[in-house]
Amino acid sequence: MIKLWMILVMCVVVALDQLTKISILDHLELGESINVIPNFFDLTLVMNPGAAFGMFSKMEPGIRRVVLGMVTLLAIGLVLVLLKKEAKNDRISQFALFLVLGGAVGNIIDRFRFDAVVDFLDVYYGTYHWPAFNVADSAICVGVFVVIIRQTFFPEVKKEEGAENKTAVETGCPMHKSS
Secondary structure, three states: OOOHHHHHHHHHHHHHHHHHHHHHHHHOOOOOEEEEEOOOEEEEEEEEOOOHHHOOOOOOHHHHHHHHHHHHHHHHHHHHHHHHOOOOOOHHHHHHHHHHHHHHHHHHHHHHHHOOEEEEEEEEEOOEEOOOEOHHHHHHHHHHHHHHHHHHHOHHHHHHHHHOOOOHHHHOOHHHOOO
């Protein structure tokens, strides 16, 4: 069952993402940079018509919209399935998955507004630049990372947290077994 705090997590991600993008769009021209940490971090306005790392950006715009729309719907569907099945009793995984949903919604808003995603966080070392990203991308990456770590290294948490909702008979308590 979706709880209010889950919706709030998603809304905070969307709000932070959109507010930072509005600020960047108000203060920078396309391709313009503001150095924040020399030789490491700039704010640089980039419009990314593709997906992560610019994938699909060279694709014909009509086809790209359909492909990215389908990929986004599949990803949201997967997150909803994970919420219902895998993270049902795991608040940390639920939190992480709502980070992912918030990030997806933030980037979907950009696609509807600009037919591209506003990216502006530019991390680099020397001449090597990591592809520019935004708050939504960060929320998606953190959420996916937490879910992977949680499922890989702490799979028993899901079972233990689910056990608190079971009755004594379901857990095999000898004092409540029927004869």
